[in-house]
Amino acid sequence: MxxxxxxxxxxxxxxxxxxxxxxxxxxxxxxxxxxxxxxxxxxxxxxxxxxxxxxxYGTCEVCGRSIPDGRLEARPTATTCVEHAARR
Missing domain, CATH: 1.10.287 (Helix Hairpins)
Structure with missing residues (x-):
């Protein structure tokens, strides 16, 4: 393109x-x-x-906790857990 x-x-x-x-x-x-x-x-x-x-993969780049499977299924490229994604 x-x-x-x-x-x-x-x-x-x-x-x-x-x-x-x-x-x-x-x-x-x-x-x-x-x-x-x-x-x-x-x-x-x-x-x-x-x-x-x-x-x-699957580890929050902010806190180091696991990113929930549901979030990774919805957004496979996620780099943060739900909590830290909401803060951005």
């Missing part, structure tokens, strides 16, 4: 004079936002996998 956004960046540079320019700019912005969010989620998943490998 990032390549698609980048490759279309020069297209329709004069958006305000193109009848579809605003739509194209909006779609490009939407795609860029989705791409950034996807990259952020991927980074969270990779960090969770590292915690699995290192033995720290």
């Amino acid at each position: 990032a390549r698609l956004v980048e490759s279309s960046r020069g297209d329709n540079a004069d958006d305000e004079h193109d009848p579809e320019g605003q739509t194209i700019a909006f779609e490009r912005s939407q795609l860029a936002a989705v791409t950034a969010e996807t990259q952020e989620r991927l980074a969270e998943v990779r960090a969770a996998v590292r915690r699995v490998v290192d033995g720290g």
